[in-house]
Amino acid sequence: MRYFLEMAYNGTRYHGWQVQPNAHTVQQVLDDCLSKVLRHPISSVGSGRTDTGVHASQQFVHFDVPEPLDVEQACYRLNRILPPDIAAKHLYAVSDEAHARFDAFARTYHYRITLNKDPFLTEYAYYLSRQPQVQLMNEAAAILLRYEDFTTFSKVKGDTKHYNCNMYEAVWGQYENQLLFTIRANRFLRGMVRLVVGTLLDVGKGKLTVAEFEEAIASRDRRNASGAAPAQGLYLAKVEYPPHLFLPS
Structure with missing residues (x-):
């Protein structure tokens, strides 16, 4: 199953969105928290990159899991462990071919x-x-x-x-x-x-x-x-x- 996560973040403390070696990034923190909540290794794909210090009031990512999720429960549990400057807003089930970056018009x-x-x-x-x-x-x-x-x-x-x-x-x-x-x-x-x-x-x-x-x-x-x-x-x-x-x- 593929899901879109709608999220927001304050980028002040992060070295941008994208995972980088030896850098504190939003994507790395999100993937770590998703992996803990879903008990499955998660590697998310974002709609795009933001640079160091840039914020997002709406960002989308997609990720895959083996089984369907209770989206409300998963979103609630994710917000429980995400840091205060990152928020999960909604989870949406999407088609298997949906892509957070390439399908954004x-x-x-x-x-x-x-x-x-x-x-x-x-x-x-x-x-x-x-x-x-x-x-x-x-x-x-x-x-x-x-x-x-x-x-x-x-x-x-x-x-x-x-x-x-x-x-x-x-x-x-x-x-x-x-x-x-x-x-x-x-x-x-x-x-x-x-x-x-x-x-x-x-x-x-x-x-x-x-x-x-x-x-x-x-x-x-x-x-x-x-x-x-x-x-x-x-x-x-x-x-x-x-x-x-x-x-x-």
Whole structure:
């Protein structure tokens, strides 16, 4: 039987999502806890990777077990032994061919900024001491929807085979003293969202014009992007799948 686990985590204490040698990662902790609860070695497959310090308000993984599970009981027992910064939200029975990464047709990230210095948001939002020009950042963000090749926002020497993404949404909103950037696409390159945010913030600070932002995208040259925005403001917020993958409960 194959199951999808919907989960969330605070990435502050972790060296990213993916299992790595000699590193404390979310996936390693999850697999260890799943193996204990299910009494079966579990090696989960995530919908995607998040970097060190990045959070997820919704992440999906799939794993296989020999026999059907009582999903409510299994989820309850899993939450009992998971650390406080990782939460199991739901377990779903899925078809045997369902794949958490390859079957996702859209992913949404949020980037949070606070304009007030708040010690209680240090791990959960990026603090900016001055108000950027949100209208200009939205003009630049709208340009993203006109492009498919995002080589400019790719990490140097990455293992990506191609740099094309179908972009569906990219917009900034302001809610009192906080800014929220929402970006949705079929896929993202590793580190891409933080590079996009960092470059858009340079537009908002007057360091780049909207036209120069578009020139940077069109150049397909990583050297024309700004520095990456800090990790603590980034959240994997939503992963979308075709409904037919999920079996009747």
